[in-house]
Amino acid sequence: MQPEINPYSPGSGLTPPDLVGRQAEIDAFDLVVARSRGRRSSRGIILHGLRGVGKTVLLNRFLRQAEQADWFTVELEGSATESGHEIARHKLGRALLLAVRRLQRSKHFSEELKAVLGTVKSFSLSLGVASIDFNVDQTRGRADSGRIEVDFEEVIEDLVPALQKASSAFGLFIDEMQDIDPELMSALLAAQHKAGQKGWPFYIFGAGLPSLPSILSSSRSYAERLFNYREIGALDVSASRDALLIPAGRLGVEYEPEAISELLTASGGYPYFLQTYGQAAWDIAEAKIVRLHDAREAVVEGNAALDMGFFLRDGIERRQPNETTSGRWLLTKNAARVRLISLTGLECQRLRSAQPARACSKKEWCIRPNAAVSPSPCQEWPRSSIGSPQSSGALRKPSKVAPAGRNVPA
Ligand SMILES: Nc1ncnc2c1ncn2[C@@H]1O[C@H](COP(=O)(O)OP(=O)(O)O)[C@@H](O)[C@H]1O
Ligand SMILES: [Mg+2]
CATH class of the missing domain: 1.10.8.60 (Helicase, Ruva Protein; domain 3)
Structure with missing residues (x-):
């Protein structure tokens, strides 16, 4: 049929034609909005699960609902790299300023809110964001200590009570939350904790891998009581x-x-x-x-498309060099191409055990469909056969092959 009207949307965070099977989570979010309107406290929501189960699209749905309720909304995405940590902070500062601009145009904008915008400006300047201006002087001595935990809490302390008086609330929506750096994570959780105690409508809504709940707990011991945790999995x-x-x-x-x-x-x-x-x-x-x-x-x-994505992206390209080689290799044949892919022993075990969801890398937490595993996924390959990728048509060739269990750079 005509591909140009194909309604399906496979991809990362691509809004599906119909967001099905997630009414319980959507209702849980609506309840937070409704309670906040009545000045009743609620917990933020953490969505956790394997890749591809629909956490991002659900988080985006929450965001749209918050926008419709005229909330002050800020979006953030974690990234595991050093530079990613810095970028996340910069984006936080920038997203806050952009949200302030939207607020200035909204019907909720009050004199009281105007008075606290200087704190947001101070905070953003302390994160190195100076490019967005909104005709407000920074408030010196507020949110400008350079310590993110102190400064972010001061932003919440000044901004959120003023939003509450204007019948609004602050929603911070964080995707890939497991990759937020420990210092920023701790600052966010401390601010959420304080807001809960004071009855201020500041809520974090996070999405992340199955490791996220334990990362939050190890950041702050009270994190397990701070959120409504929802495991997102396969649809019925x-x-x-x-x-x-x-x-x-x-x-x-x-x-x-x-x-x-x-x-x-x-x-x-x-x-x-x-x-x-x-x-x-x-x-x-x-x-x-x-x-x-x-x-x-x-x-x-x-x-074929899924294999290409999972194994090339998660299996090799995103893996650190010292994680790469174990002496076990997976040979898959797709679209007339033979590929040679390194796997750790653990991954081989997981692929062998016929479970509906398979983690194809411990770190990446992705899943493979039932039918995608070849009959004999893991084999011990003699070193001689790995040495000639041209003959096997392998897409990538390891430069060195280690004895099983020893790591060497690829
Ligand atoms: N509830 C749903 N109903 C139908 N399709 C969905 C649903 N949730 C997600 N999808 C589709 O699944 C894919 C992965 O969604 P995404 O939100 O990126 O997953 P995750 O963030 O968990 O990795 C996308 O193609 C999206 O359109
Ligand atoms: Mg996602």
């Missing part, structure tokens, strides 16, 4: 069907029942896989009905 069968059928139905396209079963089984209900297979099935089907053979072909095609 009914929601998975909806994810495939509703977008197609709107465009007059149907699925054979066997075709739907095929895609549901292969996807295990994981949203990213549903979008990937749905997109492939649409492109493959010739008439306005997706048949079983189209679905089967879509799974093969979808898996």
